[in-house]
Amino acid sequence: MGIAQIPLASSGITVSDGNNAGWNLGEAQWEQISEYTSTSSVSTITLSSIPQTYRSLCLTISGLECVTSSTGLGLRINSDSNSNYMFGGFQGYGTQTNTYQSNSNTNFRMTTYDDMGIGTIFNAVVFFPNYNATGVKFCNYVTNYNSPVGTQLRDVMQRATYRSGASQSAISTLTIYTSSGANNIKVQAMANSAVTLWGIK
Numbered sequence: 001m002g003i004a005q006i007p008l009a010s011s012g013i014t015v016s017d018g019n020n021a022g023w024n025l026g027e028a029q030w031e032q033i034s035e036y037t038s039t040s041s042v043s044t045i046t047l048s049s050i051p052q053t054y055r056s057l058c059l060t061i062s063g064l065e066c067v068t069s070s071t072g073l074g075l076r077i078n079s080d081s082n083s084n085y086m087f088g089g090f091q092g093y094g095t096q097t098n099t100y101q102s103n104s105n106t107n108f109r110m111t112t113y114d115d116m117g118i119g120t121i122f123n124a125v126v127f128f129p130n131y132n133a134t135g136v137k138f139c140n141y142v143t144n145y146n147s148p149v150g151t152q153l154r155d156v157m158q159r160a161t162y163r164s165g166a167s168q169s170a171i172s173t174l175t176i177y178t179s180s181g182a183n184n185i186k187v188q189a190m191a192n193s194a195v196t197l198w199g200i201k
Contacts, residue, residue, distance in 0.1 A: 029200065030058065036195040041067050041183040045176045047197050052132040052170055054199030059126040059174060061143075063193030066122070067186055072114035072179035073122060074107030077137065077162050077171055081106050089158030093147070107177075108139070108160050114179050115147045115154070121188065132170040137162040 031054075036045050050057070064073075076085075088101035091112050100112065110124060126141035143156045176195065178184040187193050 030198045031201070033057075033197045033199050035197070037187055037193070039186050039189045041186045043178050043181055043183050043185070045185075045195055046173060047175075047195070048173045050131075050172050050174070050197065051199070052172075054132070054201055055130065056200050057128040057131045057171065058198040058200070059124070059128075060194075060196045060198065061122060061124040061126075061176070062196075063188035063190055064122040064176075064185055064195065065188045066116040066118060066120040066184055068118065068182060068184050069180065070114055070117045071182065071184040072116060073110035073185070074177055074179060075110055075126065076107050076175045076177065078164065078169065078173050079175060080162075080164055082164075084163050085160065086163070087158050087160035089156060091154055091156040093152040093154045108141070108158070108162075110141070110143055110156075110176070111145065112154065112156055116145065116184070117147065120145055120147060122185075128171060134170070135168045137164075137168070137171060 033050065033054075034047050036047065047059075059075075083104040083106055085105040085108050086101075086103050087105065087108055088099070090097055090099040102109070111122070116122065122143065122145040124141055124143040126139055128137065128139045131137065139160050139162070141158055141160070143158075144154070146153050174197070176185075187195065
């Protein structure tokens with residue numbers, strides 16, 4: 001598979017200090033690292049062997065469908081299922097909003113509850129800056145999904161922190177999984193539906 005590139009500027013970006021002096025920042029590009037498009041029902045989707053040659057990662061989820069009983073979605077780093085995840089954010093649904101926080105969780109919760117039901121379509125963008133450095137990992141993500149269980153459209157924005165202990169190793173694997181453990185999810189059989197990992201250099 002070739003590398004798909006999304007140019008952010010066709011001829012570079014120039015930043016001026018207001019005194020006729022400027023610095024050309026060059027052309028920044030997101031490169032597609034991997035993509036998952038299988039329409040088979042699964043309980044996990046794993047993106048592994050992530051190269052360490054980028055500055056930041058962006059995980060995009062488009063058209064992930066819940067096909068059986070209700071479930072939630074979680075995201076784990078390097079297959080770590082210990083209580084090393086912290087997150088907080090807010091969600092909007094209907095005319096209501098609420099905030100929440102978890103300081104010791106076994107995953108980054110992608111849905112606020114186990115409220116994905118049959119027919120739920122889930123979309124998300126997850127940004128990991130400086131993913132390959134030693135130290136605590138941070139990310140921000142936005143998710144959007146309809147909830148047949150609660151009959152609401154939900155929009156969720158979260159900030160999150162991952163602490164894996166002393167090593168704080170670089171991110172090499174990302175796993176999306178169902179809280180039910182069942183084969184609840186699949187990529188919709190529609191154009192542009194996919195789970196895609198991008199990197200920027």
